[in-house]
Amino acid sequence: MANQPAAGLRARMARWPVTAPPTLYLVLFFLVPTLIMVLASIQYPGEFGGLSPILIEDQGHTRLDITLENYQRAVSETIYLQLFLKSLWYAIVTTVLCLVLAYPLSMMIARSNKKYRDLLLLLVILPFWSNFLIRIYAWMIILGPQAALAKGVNAALGAVGMEPVSLLFSPFAVIVGLVYVHLPFMILPLYANLEKHDPTLLDAAQDLGANAWQRFWKVTFPLSLPGVYAGAALVFIPALGAFAVPDLLGGTDAIMIGNVIKEQFREARDWPFGAALSFVLMAVALLAALAAAWAGKRYQQQAD
Amino acid sequence: MAGATRSNSATRVSRPLLGLSLAVYLFLYIPLIVVIVYSFNASRVQSGEWGGFTLDWYNKLLHNETLLNATLNSLIIGVAAAAIATVLGTLAGLALHRYKLRLLPVLVLAPVAIPEILQAVSLVLFFNAINLTLGMVSIILSHVAFCISFVAIVVRSRLQGMDESLTEAARDLGATPWQAFRMVTLPLIMPGIIAGALMAFTLSIDDFVITFFTSGPDAATLPLQIYSMIKVVVTPEVNAVSTLLMLLTLILIIIANKIAPSALQAK
Numbered sequence: 419m420a421n422q423p424a425a426g427l428r429a430r431m432a433r434w435p436v437t438a439p440p441t442l443y444l445v446l447f448f449l450v451p452t453l454i455m456v457l458a459s460i461q462y463p464g465e466f467g468g469l470s471p472i473l474i475e476d477q478g479h480t481r482l483d484i485t486l487e488n489y490q491r492a493v494s495e496t497i498y499l500q501l502f503l504k505s506l507w508y509a510i511v512t513t514v515l516c517l518v519l520a521y522p523l524s525m526m527i528a529r530s531n532k533k534y535r536d537l538l539l540l541l542v543i544l545p546f547w548s549n550f551l552i553r554i555y556a557w558m559i560i561l562g563p564q565a566a567l568a569k570g571v572n573a574a575l576g577a578v579g580m581e582p583v584s585l586l587f588s589p590f591a592v593i594v595g596l597v598y599v600h601l602p603f604m605i606l607p608l609y610a611n612l613e614k615h616d617p618t619l620l621d622a623a624q625d626l627g628a629n630a631w632q633r634f635w636k637v638t639f640p641l642s643l644p645g646v647y648a649g650a651a652l653v654f655i656p657a658l659g660a661f662a663v664p665d666l667l668g669g670t671d672a673i674m675i676g677n678v679i680k681e682q683f684r685e686a687r688d689w690p691f692g693a694a695l696s697f698v699l700m701a702v703a704l705l706a707a708l709a710a711a712w713a714g715k716r717y718q719q720q721a722d
Numbered sequence: 723m724a725g726a727t728r729s730n731s732a733t734r735v736s737r738p739l740l741g742l743s744l745a746v747y748l749f750l751y752i753p754l755i756v757v758i759v760y761s762f763n764a765s766r767v768q769s770g771e772w773g774g775f776t777l778d779w780y781n782k783l784l785h786n787e788t789l790l791n792a793t794l795n796s797l798i799i800g801v802a803a804a805a806i807a808t809v810l811g812t813l814a815g816l817a818l819h820r821y822k823l824r825l826l827p828v829l830v831l832a833p834v835a836i837p838e839i840l841q842a843v844s845l846v847l848f849f850n851a852i853n854l855t856l857g858m859v860s861i862i863l864s865h866v867a868f869c870i871s872f873v874a875i876v877v878r879s880r881l882q883g884m885d886e887s888l889t890e891a892a893r894d895l896g897a898t899p900w901q902a903f904r905m906v907t908l909p910l911i912m913p914g915i916i917a918g919a920l921m922a923f924t925l926s927i928d929d930f931v932i933t934f935f936t937s938g939p940d941a942a943t944l945p946l947q948i949y950s951m952i953k954v955v956v957t958p959e960v961n962a963v964s965t966l967l968m969l970l971t972l973i974l975i976i977i978a979n980k981i982a983p984s985a986l987q988a989k
Contacts, residue, residue: 432899433821440814440870444829447867448841451848455840458847468850519749522742529735540979545750547971549928551945552964555952556753559760598753601746630736659837662930666952676839683843683935696843703836 452700459693460484467687488694498678498695505675506702508589509658512596513604516653517646519597520604524645525638528612539609546602554666557595561585561667587669595663600656604649611645612638644714651710655703675699754968761961779962786959792947796927799858799943803865804923810866811873811922812915816907818874819881830871841868842935849936856938864936865926872925873918880914913981920978924971 462470462485474483492498527538545553560567563584572582585591615638623633661676668674675695682692761780765773783789814830817823833841845864846856854860888910892902908915930945937946944963951960 433817436813437817437821437823437826440810440817440874441826441829443810444826444867444870447845447848447863448829448833451844454847454851455844519746522739523746526735526739526743541747542750544972544975545754547924547975548754548968549945549948549964549971551930551948551952552757552967553753555948555960555964556757558952558956559756560753598749601750655835656837659839661839676837679839679843683846689847692843693847696840700836700840703840707835
């Protein structure tokens with residue numbers, strides 16, 4: 419039946435009411451805007467902000483008015499390169515810290531009694547459902563200069579004769595905030611992986627004389643790599659493009675690439691340059707996503 | 723029996739593991755507890771000093787016109803965006819489950835995979851290109867764009883756990899594709915759809931980055947208002963708003979959990 423051309427056509431037609439509406443919406447409000455962003459990155463800025471037209475009349479001829487200046491500026495002015503490197507560094511540190519914090523928790527949940535696993539996991543997701551800004555704001559209180567933590571740290575520093583420091587508005591605060599808002603993205607895929615491990619493997623390792631550390635390092639950890647890759651991508655990518663966290667918790671020297679992009683669109687009104695920086699960010703994010711997918715695939719092949 | 727005991731010692735939750743896990747749970751919860759406690763603190767300065775119990779900050783909220791307006795805006799946007807995204811997301815979930823497609827999977831997963839600020843910036847450029855004044859409409863259109871993916875993922879995971887032969891049986895018994903969908907598939911995936919709708923509503927109410935870029939001067943949402951409250955001078959009222967918002971989210975989660983415990987975990 420399905421091989422008959424008429425039936426094939428009918429099956430195709432039956433798809434349309436299902437596939438067309440979401441596809442059209444996402445083409446219009448995701449794909450087209452993304453392409454416009456790429457296009458904007460090679461345009462000139464308009465006289466009063468915005469974009470200058472892409473086609474201009476020049477001595478009776480219509481010509482394309484595009485440029486690579488925005489990208490030249492993004493790579494030649496060291497301040498932007500440094501910002502990118504700093505954002506990369508923050509995102510890497512955040513990813514590693516998330517992994518270190520998420521691992522014991524995910525392992526604990528995966529090894530708990532089946533009855534309690536769902537509850538323990540819900541307790542991880544619960545804070546994550548509270549408003550994003552509130553979660554950042556909570557750290558503004560905790561790290562604030564008048565809070566007990568800062569006072570304690572500075573009293574300790576004073577006792578050994580060191581200058582007081584500001585916990586808030588520092589790279590430290592940005593990292594803490596980034597780890598806090600992204601931690602569940604690491605815990606969930608790690609747990610999903612650890613939960614599937616066969617406990618008899620650890621028994622076998624123990625019978626063969628492996629101690630707790632060896633069992634972890636030689637059995638559990640290598641098997642959990644797919645979860646680690648997925649979690650790392652889910653933390654690294656949004657952390658790299660973070661804007662609200664450094665905006666609220668970072669000082670002037672703890673800004674990230676997201677803040678500069680926002681500045682180009684809001685205060686500086688240099689949209690093409692902002693678009694060029696966005697495109698570079700997108701390229702790095704996509705590379706990270708591809709790297710994670712590639713690592714996962716390579717793991718699969720080795721396993722097979 | 724001996725084997726069972728041994729298996730306990732190798733895979734048991736050890737004491738250090740339990741301690742570390744507890745520390746991580748504390749890291750997750752202490753910040754939120756601080757906010758809740760401060761919302762009842764009479765002291766104006768947030769110095770960790772307890773100035774006595776008060777409900778003043780909650781009382782002040784009720785008379786804060788800007789904040790109430792922003793809340794109303796957020797609710798309108800949340801309901802509208804969730805309604806549209808639920809319809810489109812459910813269709814997308816069905817499409818992803820049933821057909822081998824090339825474009826749609828990319829369109830559904832890419833918004834989740836790239837930093838939010840990129841979607842925000844590209845939407846601003848797009849609205850500028852089509853000459854749409856930024857405001858409630860542009861915010862709703864943008865929220866729908868990122869909510870579709872989440873609804874689609876939840877609905878698809880629900881479909882994957884469903885017995886497809888039920889729909890086929892309905893077709894064999896003479897139901898039209900529409901009848902089979904409305905009377906068999908739809909009721910079965912309803913918990914997933916409701917969970918997806920609640921998720922879309924929460925994501926919309928919660929969104930800051932995309933709203934920050936795509937809102938005009940006269941369409942402030944609750945997160946935008948909270949941002950301006952914590953960016954310049956922090957007033958303790960913000961603790962009270964935060965606590966109420968946490969309460970609202972908790973209620974939504976309890977509802978979602980009652981309707982579709984499995985769908986909630988798909989996130």
